[in-house]
Amino acid sequence: MGPRMVIAMSGGVDSSVVAALMVKAGWDAVGVTLQLRSCDDRMASRSCCSADGITQARAVAGALGIPHYVLDCRETFLDRVMRPAWAEYEQGRTPSPCLHCNREMKFGYLGEYAERIGAERIATGHYARVLRVGDDVHLLRGVDRAKDQSYFLSDLSPEQVARLELPLGALTKPEVRALARDLGLVTAERHESQDICLAMEGLGFPESLRQRFDKDTRPGNFVDTTGKVLGPHEGFHRYTIGQRRGLGIALGARAYVIGLRAEDAAVILSTEEADLHSSGLRASGLHWYTAPPQRCEAQIRSRHPGAPARLEFQGDGTVLVHFDTPQSAVTPGQAVAFYDGERLIGGGWIDAAI
RNA sequence: UGGGGAGUCGCCAAGUGGUAAGGCAGCAGGUUUUGAUCCUGCCAUACGAGGGUUCGAAUCCUUCCUCCCCAA
Numbered sequence: 161m162g163p164r165m166v167i168a169m170s171g172g173v174d175s176s177v178v179a180a181l182m183v184k185a186g187w188d189a190v191g192v193t194l195q196l197r198s199c200d201d202r203m204a205s206r207s208c209c210s211a212d213g214i215t216q217a218r219a220v221a222g223a224l225g226i227p228h229y230v231l232d233c234r235e236t237f238l239d240r241v242m243r244p245a246w247a248e249y250e251q252g253r254t255p256s257p258c259l260h261c262n263r264e265m266k267f268g269y270l271g272e273y274a275e276r277i278g279a280e281r282i283a284t285g286h287y288a289r290v291l292r293v294g295d296d297v298h299l300l301r302g303v304d305r306a307k308d309q310s311y312f313l314s315d316l317s318p319e320q321v322a323r324l325e326l327p328l329g330a331l332t333k334p335e336v337r338a339l340a341r342d343l344g345l346v347t348a349e350r351h352e353s354q355d356i357c358l359a360m361e362g363l364g365f366p367e368s369l370r371q372r373f374d375k376d377t378r379p380g381n382f383v384d385t386t387g388k389v390l391g392p393h394e395g396f397h398r399y400t401i402g403q404r405r406g407l408g409i410a411l412g413a414r415a416y417v418i419g420l421r422a423e424d425a426a427v428i429l430s431t432e433e434a435d436l437h438s439s440g441l442r443a444s445g446l447h448w449y450t451a452p453p454q455r456c457e458a459q460i461r462s463r464h465p466g467a468p469a470r471l472e473f474q475g476d477g478t479v480l481v482h483f484d485t486p487q488s489a490v491t492p493g494q495a496v497a498f499y500d501g502e503r504l505i506g507g508g509w510i511d512a513a514i
Numbered sequence: 515u516g517g518g519g520a521g522u523c524g525c526c527a528a529g530u531g532g533u534a535a536g537g538c539a540g541c542a543g544g545u546u547u548u549g550a551u552c553c554u555g556c557c558a559u560a561c562g563a564g565g566g567u568u569c570g571a572a573u574c575c576u577u578c579c580u581c582c583c584c585a586a
Contacts, residue, residue: 245548258548286547312547358548365549400549410525410538417550431538463546489550 164188165281165325166274168266169221169228171213173340174285174328176220176347181327181339182283183224190279191221191228194265196237216347223346233269240264246369249397250378252420253493257358257365258462259315267320274323281325288313288504289329290321297322299449299504304332311459314497314507318449366397380425382409385418385435396425402436402489416489437486438513440469443496444478448506457499458483460490460510466499480514 165187167179182189193214214230221228241260248255266284274282287302288310299321302308313321328336340348360368370377377395384390391409393399398406403417411431418435419428430436441460446452452473457466458481467487472480481496490513498506 249549254549256548261547309547402550404551406540408539410540412526412538414538461550462548463551491549494549 161188162186163281164190164277164279165283166270166277166279167191167226168270168282168284169193169217170285171216171220171347171350172285173337173345173347173350175217176345177336177340177343178283178285178327179220179224179226180343180345182325183226187281189224189226189283190277191217191224191226192270192273193217193228193230194237194270195230195232195234196241196261196265198234216350219346223344231270231273233265236269237261237265240268242369242372245365246373246375246397248493249366249369250375250422251493252396252422254400254491255493256495258312259495262312263315263317263320267316267324271320271323281323283325283327285328286310286313286326287328287331287333288326289502290324290326297324297449299324300329300502301499301504302329307333310504311462311464311495311497314459314495314504315445315447315509317447321449364398367395370395370397378425380427382407382429383426385428385430390429393427396420396422396427399427401491433488436488438483438488438490439486440480440482440514441490441496441510442478442480442512442514443508443510446477446479446506446508448498450500450503450505452479452506453498453500456505457501459497459499460487461494466497471498478511479508 162185165182167175167182167189169175169179169191170193179189179191195214218228241257241264244260245255245257267282270282286309287304287307289300289302291298291300297318299310299313301310313324316324331339337348358368359365360371363371369375375397378397380393380396382390382393390411394408399417399420401417401420404414407415407417407429409415409429411429413431414433415429415431416433416436417427418430420426421428441458453471455468455470458469459466464487468484470482470484472482474480490510492510492512494510496508496510497504498508
């Protein structure tokens with residue numbers, strides 16, 4: 161048997177296929193499911209972290225003849241992902257819990273576990289590619305650009321990236337599903353799980369956090385760009401830059417949230433879509449997988465295609481990212497991922513639009 | 515209680531005799547491993563209330579009610 165590898169198994173199709181492929185490839189595979197939430201936490205049964213997911217993962221591991229363990233990391237998840245996310249909302253920023261979860265849980269907590277059991281690699285079902293060139297590890301976008309998830313990995317440390325194995329990055333979703341059928345995996349027909357590992361049933365992420373931590377609603381006003389009060393809103397945490405639905409206020413035209421002011425919990429609205437555009441952003445918490453470039457593409461949210469930009473490094477460790485053409489809804493708290501073509505070359509966190 | 519104006523979906527607003535546009539908000543889906551964005555669908559048997567004219571009225575007449583403005 162080959163070297164040891166930990167497979168992060170959620171109980172879904174993707175990670176099941178990963179496990180099967182890695183076993184086939186001769187790795188000494190160990191399936192692990194992270195339990196992030198309590199079953200009584202009002203979560204949907206299809207959640208990636210639910211009892212159902214654990215059951216499915218165990219079944220697949222059993223069928224493949226590999227060990228399967230469940231790591232109870234509910235407290236860690238609460239402390240490292242959920243609590244910080246709420247803190248972001250309180251500051252008028254919009255958190256990116258999936259990136260934190262990847263860094264802290266799937267490759268942090270699970271990474272430590274892997275180290276303890278002597279595993280060389282961690283494999284997950286993310287749609288991104290790992291390319292090893294000598295000792296150098298390149299993280300590339302998924303071949304299926306519509307499913308590409310490399311953005312969500314952009315906060316991993318170089319050390320975490322070095323141990324990655326992402327077998328699905330060269331495949332499309334239909335191909336993965338077909339593989340699952342061919343391999344006879346019981347999870348072949350499972351539906352996609354969406355954002356349910358974060359939100360409570362029917363509530364949405366921000367409101368779930370508020371209730372989970374029993375925080376105040378923080379009332380305040382909608383104001384326009386001149387500072388004029390337009391009316392009360394329903395809680396500061398419920399809004400994010402670029403949002404236009406769920407505002408509950410009719411201005412006669414589409415209104416967008418263009419700013420959040422934490423001091424007085426004001427939500428700034430504008431009916432001019434142009435007010436959403438920014439010529440650039442300031443980012444901190446930077447890390448690079450290559451030498452920092454002068455130019456690259458900057459991706460500022462999950463489905464953003466990436467925009468060509470010039471980087472201007474500041475003395476304090478932050479960087480100013482100047483887009484070639486203005487981008488919409490630059491949002492503090494979201495990650496910015498830097499690409500050179502297909503290759504993810506670094507990442508950071510958006511602090512402000514400029 | 516003199517003069518003028520207005521009352522159509524939660525908000526704004528078309529419609530001036532022929533059988534209720536549209537926008538915003540809202541709701542329901544879709545897309546999406548974050549929040550958003552985006553896409554699709556739904557959303558007034560009803561036009562402040564009563565009476566009348568008419569084959570037929572939100573649209574004409576009339577009474578009442580309510581708002582607003584200008585005078586006092």
